Amino acid sequence: MATSSRQKPPILHVIDEEFVPPDRGDEQGGPESAVPAGDPDEAVRLFHHYRRLMAQILGYEEELPGPASEEDLAEAEEKLGVPLPPDLRALYAIADGDGDLINPLFDRQEWLPLAEIDDLDDEWLEIAREWQYEPWRQTVFDAWPPNAVRRSPLRPGWIRFACDTGGNWLAVDMDPGPDGRPGQVISVGVDCTYGPAYIADSVTTFLRRLVEALERGDHRCHDESLWIDADLPERPGEHATYIGGPPSREQAVQAGPRVQEVRVTDVEDCAFLAAVPDVRSLALSSKGSPDLTPLGGLPVEYLELDGESLDLTAPARNRELRSLSVTCARPVELAPLRSAPHLWALDIAAATVADIATVTELKGLRYLEVTQDQWRELSQLDDLPPLAVIGIHPHRPERDWPLSTAWVTVDEPPSPAV
Known part of the structure; x- marks a missing residue:
């Protein structure tokens, strides 16, 4: 029949099969200022102060892995094809990631060792681009503030240095939009359905906000985990x-x-x-x-x-x-x-x-x-x-x-x- x-x-x-929807981020210009906003000396000071505050609140201090060597840093930058911002680079010279900390340093997001930042699974993006999911109906929105972050789902100049184990990352943006700064911190991944989110103008500022939240008491302990309310920007899709x-x-x-x-x-x-x-x-x-x-x-x-x-x-x-x-x-x-x-x-x-x-x-x-x-x-x-x-x-x-x-x-x- x-x-x-x-x-x-x-x-x-x-x-x-090779065609993918045009990337709007490719059409945007670069930043007016190519100078990172972060300060490596200030980032190191804030990092140590942040660690002391965490130890006071938790009642114990967790041990970090050893530092990354200059050779490790140079090798990682060569593989990435872009340099690390000076403030994040300075932190890797203190410790090569979180190791096995109960409380990840970047507010419940695990700080990745150098060996992992250039070897990440991007299956989430490949799935999102599969034609049966109709990517032609999806629009990458502008982060807030506007024009700071290129309107792309992912770019080679976004160095993901921390993850929540659920398919989301913090990244330093070394390829910012016209109103952004190199080294600004953004959030990307499966929960950023509408596009990347702007977090801070640098790792230095991000650390400063974590420190300020601990100092004013905006935190709580959940089991053995320390939850910090640092009043960081929300993902763009939420508004x-x-x-x-x-x-x-x-x-x-x-x-x-x-x-x-x-x-x-x-x-x-x-x-x-x-x-x-x-x-x-x-x-x-x-x-x-x-x-x-x-x-x-x-x-x-x-x-x-x-x-x-x-x-x-x-x-x-x-x-x-x-x-x-x-x-x-x-x-x-x-x-x-x-x-x-x-x-x-x-x-x-x-x-x-x-x-x-x-x-x-x-x-x-x-x-x-x-x-x-x-x-x-x-x-x-x-x-x-x-x-x-x-x-x-x-x-x-x-x-x-x-x-x-x-x-x-x-x-x-x-x-x-x-």
Whole structure:
């Protein structure tokens, strides 16, 4: 018995296995100041004081491993391809990591020996980039303060020197953004879903905050562990999202400029977007035909639109637009997308498209999501973009938020008669 199209699973055809979504961090410039903010002498002083305070609170002092030699440091820097910041380097000259301490020195995060900092398991990142997890819908947000850290999931210049054993690390950033400083401390890993978090301008400052927390009594003992409340910055995702109906003026103002992800339902008027000028991931749902004019001036990179009727003219004027998903009952015109210079991902599987041949003119497209009927029509056209991944649904999908699809992935291009 033949299988009907409605029983077939959606297929994700991976044509170019080497392609990964563009890294926005590569597009950012370097720092104005190439001088690290840390002070190695101050870091050493704070380190010893911090150790004395911990011993006083715990009632005992734990023994550290021996120091790393100058040869060890030089060898590690050669393998890393970048130098350690002077303050962290000075600490390794005191001890080569935590060893077997009950209380890791960097606030419950184990300080790694030099031999381990260039040999870390990055399976978490490889999994996140697997196409079935839809990385084209993921946006790396800006840390706070803005432009200090490059908007990347991971970079060679981020030297991870401490870990929580759960797939998260503290790193010294030797490749900072335009408003950052070399040697600043950031947090990266599986829990930084929205991107890296800025912690301090240096290891020196990080230690100073730990010392100050102990001195003011902001700590508690849990079993044998010392928990320190150093009032460090939170990960960006914890204050990044607004979800709900159109916000009132007060709600929008309260959300503030740090909001970088917005999903709003029952949209009629998009004027509220003026209160979230830093939004980078935006999902709008409407039962009618909303005025999308305010989108043209926003730094939106991932845009998800669901409406009865949609005009893509204003969204296409946004030079930051990278990925677009359209759900639309009435025919939508793709022609305005010719002016979106960085658009590389397009999902039109849940849209009725008036001018599907426009896809051939979108030469920057690397990802395309369509229905089986749409692909049949496109495959008859000449000069398609150099697509790396094509997602094909057997029929028009029903869209629920958050968008996700139970893809079956194959490493081969689709046939015209798929």
